[in-house]
Amino acid sequence: MDDTTTRPEPRWPASVALLACVGLYIVLPNRLVVGPRWLLPVLIALPLIPLSARRHRHPNEAPWVRRLTLFLVGVITVANVTSMALLVHHLLVANVSQGRNLIYSAVSVWLTNVIVYGLWFWELDRGGPHLRAGGTTNFPDFQFPQMENPRLAPPDWRPRFIDYLYTSLANGTSFAPADAMPLSAKAKTLFATESIVSLVTIAVVAARAVNILN
Numbered sequence: 001m002d003d004t005t006t007r008p009e010p011r012w013p014a015s016v017a018l019l020a021c022v023g024l025y026i027v028l029p030n031r032l033v034v035g036p037r038w039l040l041p042v043l044i045a046l047p048l049i050p051l052s053a054r055r056h057r058h059p060n061e062a063p064w065v066r067r068l069t070l071f072l073v074g075v076i077t078v079a080n081v082t083s084m085a086l087l088v089h090h091l092l093v094a095n096v097s098q099g100r101n102l103i104y105s106a107v108s109v110w111l112t113n114v115i116v117y118g119l120w121f122w123e124l125d126r127g128g129p130h131l132r133a134g135g136t137t138n139f140p141d142f143q144f145p146q147m148e149n150p151r152l153a154p155p156d157w158r159p160r161f162i163d164y165l166y167t168s169l170a171n172g173t174s175f176a177p178a179d180a181m182p183l184s185a186k187a188k189t190l191f192a193t194e195s196i197v198s199l200v201t202i203a204v205v206a207a208r209a210v211n212i213l214n
Contacts, residue, residue, distance in 0.1 A: 008056030009129040013161040014069070014122060015052050017115050018044055021076045024108045024115075025083070031090060032083045032105060040079050044072055059134025066128050073119045080112045084201055091208045106205040110198060114172045117194040118165035124186055125159065132158060141187040142167065142180040172198040 022041045030037070047068055054065070087105055122129060126138040144163060146153035163180070170178035175195040182188045 007133060007156075008058050009133045009160065010056055011052065011054060013165075014119060015048060017119055017161070017165070018048060018072060018076070021080075021112050021115050024112045025076070025079060028083055028105055028108055029101065032086045032109075034079060034082050034086075040075065043075055047072060057128070057130040057133055059130055059136075061130045066123070066130065070123060073116060073123065076112070076116050077120075080109060080116060081197060084109050084113075084197060084205070087205055088200065091205060102208070103206060106201055109205070110172065110201045113194060113197045113201065114168050115165070117172070117190060118161070118168035120190050121164035121167055121180075121187070122161050124190065125164070129161075139184070141182065141184040143183055144180045168194065171195060175199055 022044050025033070025040055026037065051065065051068065054061070057065075083105075087102070087109060091102065121142065125141045126132050126136050131138065140147065142159070142164075144159055146157050146159075150157075159180075167177075167180045171191055171194055175198065177191065182191045
């Protein structure tokens with residue numbers, strides 16, 4: 001197997017993304033936080049410490065590494081969707097007078113949504129970054145332009161975390177694939193759920209908050 005297809009993928013971009021999600025969660029107001037405010041940062045930070053000691057994702061990594069990573073991403077996803085639901089609830093049933101704070105909260109929820117689905121895409125495609133680093137022959141879950149037209153990239157190109165994060169940003173902004181196309185049912189499901197959360201946050205929450213400011 002060619003050495004260019006067995007290069008390990010660095011872990012630090014995903015670790016930074018997880019910490020960014022925790023930071024965005026911490027700045028949310030108390031009424032949008034489920035349980036003690038310290039709970040989610042502890043759930044993420046404690047497992048992230050031993051994970052970060054492993055600098056790269058290798059083809060021979062232990063199965064528990066990916067399972068733990070998926071668990072962390074899942075915890076943040078559930079927390080963020082819950083915060084979105086609480087935000088919508090307060091906008092619809094509560095007497096809300098602080099529109100500016102609601103806008104900040106909506107931005108935090110939307111940014112977390114983009115980051116967390118970038119992590120989902122990164123972990124899903126072809127079985128995960130550890131398998132992609134080993135030159136897996138699994139069918140791709142996403143089709144990037146460089147895969148359709150190899151002349152647009154170096155011969156050893158393969159998607160990295162930034163590619164999946166940009167794909168998530170494009171989908172969360174346009175509510176449709178704007179860079180990589182979802183191919184598998186799992187990828188299409190993730191695209192759809194991200195678009196729903198993004199649509200609710202932008203069209204309902206942000207618009208309502210702007211009306212309050214007016």
